[in-house]
Amino acid sequence: MEQRYATHPDQIAGMDTQDLRDTYLLEQVFVPGEVTLVYTHHDRIVLGGAVPAGAELALPTYDEIRSEFFLEHREVGIVNVGQAGTVTADGQTFTMPKGACLYLGRGTRDVVFSDGPDSDGGAQFYLFSAPAHTTYPSTLVLPGEGNRRELGDPLTSNRRTLNQYIHENGVRSCQIVMGVTELHPGSMWNTMPAHTHDRRTECYLYFDVPSDARVVHLCGQPDHTRHLVVADRQAVISPSWSVHSGVGTASYSFIWAMAGENQAFDDMDTFPVTDMR
Structure with missing residues (x-):
């Protein structure tokens, strides 16, 4: 398990492009036949992917989390x-069809990933894990069954459908808040106005990005922004002090997931784009 250490906002000013990518970007999330995970010390989140590739693939445990099994304390x-x-x-x-979300609670011992009978070895599972202090029941949410919010406007190129799956009024968890946002055709901007939430770390997985397209993901403090150029199925770690917003060269979707001090989705500090630098 790769480890990424927590960073202070003053550090980002001195980072070059490769430093930014090495610190905040997960370039290879899905590796056929493997579970690939990264432990970030921002809120002790673990994120990554599992790709069965035609065989059963078990979720292992790791020395880094000092547990008998992966979900013993997570x-x-x-x-x-x-x-x-x-x-x-x-x-x-x-x-789980594409877009389905599954929550597994603390104490789940054995987790095995497999392809469906007609998937031709193409299932790709994105994992987002946080420490947990109690157990909530395992719950599956199929695409379209979560709380759907229609946001944005075609005039500002950010018309999008936000699907809330794991949240305080939906699937219960200790810390995790998670869902999927789908941009409508012709819309490229996500998460505007940009914001921070000092009480939670948030991670994005961008997917359904065309192979010849990219997403420019904004990060850093609002008055000193930086950017990452992100390809399909790559993930970004966004510390609580960092903005997280982006624009693509084509429409795309992304998974947003948070863990930290509270689960109030709208607990955020927004910044008008006119005040950003």
């Missing part, structure tokens, strides 16, 4: 961004 949200697949948790099997 919870996890899982979203399938590939073809249909299944997740079996302590003998209970959940069928």
